[in-house]
Amino acid sequence: MNYLLRGTGVVTAVGVFSLLTFSLPSGEAHGDGGGNVLPRTINQAWQQECASCHLAYSPAFLPQASWRRLMNGLDRHFGENASLDPATQADILRFLEANAADRGGSRIGSKVMKRMPAGEAPLRITDTRWFVHKHDEVSQSVWSRKSIGSTAHCAACHRQAEQGVFDEDTVRIPKQ
Ligand code: HEC
Ligand code: HEC
Incomplete structure (x- = not known):
């Protein structure tokens, strides 16, 4: 995978993200199916720290155990050092756990869990059976x-991914 190319897309996505974030109604509901997957309450530290290199991936895509593993290894985060101070790290982890796939707060989370083998805690959303399917x-x-x-790079195809919207109508696969 070419990291530089990926970087270009990510920078664009982050630009769009910051424009859109503040125009969102804060009470945006959980979606049905693949609709809106952002939790009702957005965590500020999460938005600040976890959207600087890529989309702030919704907590509903992974179970609590995955988020714990991921947040405990930020110093070696997919080849990057994404370390945070302990207080911020704990704050973000609480938010991720409270809204995780296995907390039953979203339909998308239930779908993710339905295909998750017991005891598994993948670090990548893209490695889950739900995603692959x-x-x-x-x-x-x-x-x-x-x-x-x-x-x-979800936002390449899901044009409203930054707003947590993933339904079919908003998918457009780029031609090249
Ligand atoms: C310094 C840059 C950087 C920061 C900050 C960062 N990440 Fe990442 N993250 C990456 C890279 C690079 C990847 C791998 C992306 C790829 O494979 O295309 C990644 C991948 C991920 C994935 C897996 C995506 C998949 O393949 O399903 C998750 C989940 C994730 N990050 C969560 C977080 C969270 C939560 C935070 C905030 C605590 C965070 N990241 C902060 C760089 C970063
Ligand atoms: C290459 C383009 C592409 C990328 C990149 C991509 N997706 Fe998708 N995604 C699709 C397509 C195509 C579908 C199927 C749409 C349909 O149901 O017809 C889909 C479906 C989905 C759905 C289900 C929507 C529904 O209505 O059931 C979700 C949720 C989703 N993707 C999340 C993600 C996430 C999260 C990422 C990044 C980690 C991602 N996708 C990356 C193309 C993409």
């Missing part, structure tokens, strides 16, 4: 298109 019609050649670069 949902995206099985996307071919390998599409994932490697220049403007996508990584399966984790």
Whole structure:
């Protein structure tokens, strides 16, 4: 995977993110199906610290155990050092746990859990069986298109991903 190319897309996504964040009604509801996956209450530290390199991935995509593993290894976070001070780290982890897939607060979370083998705690949303199943019609050649670069670059295809919207109507796969 070409990190530089991926970087370009991420920077654009972050720009859009900051524009949109503040125009969102704060009480945005949980979606049905693949609709709106952002939790009702957004955590400020999470938005600040976890959206600087990529989209702030909704906590509903992974179980609590995954978030614990991930937050305990921020110093070696997918090849990056994403360390935080202990207070901020604890604050973000509380938020992620409270809104995790296995907390029963969202339909998308229930779907993720339905396909999760007991005891598993993947570090990547893109490694979950739910994700792989949902995206099985996307071919390998599409994932490697220049403007996508990584399966984790949700916003390349989900044009309203920064707002937590993932429903079918908002998917547009880039041509190259
Ligand atoms: C210094 C940059 C940086 C920061 C800050 C950062 N990340 Fe990441 N994160 C990455 C990179 C790089 C990847 C791998 C992306 C890829 O494979 O395309 C990643 C991947 C992820 C993934 C897996 C995505 C997948 O493949 O499903 C999750 C989940 C994640 N980050 C959560 C977080 C959380 C939560 C925070 C805030 C505490 C955070 N990240 C902060 C750089 C960062
Ligand atoms: C290459 C483009 C592409 C990328 C990148 C991508 N997706 Fe998707 N996604 C799709 C397509 C295509 C569908 C299927 C839409 C449909 O149901 O017809 C889909 C479906 C979904 C759905 C289900 C929507 C529903 O209505 O059931 C969710 C949720 C979702 N994706 C989340 C993600 C997340 C989270 C990421 C990043 C970690 C991601 N996607 C990355 C193309 C993509």
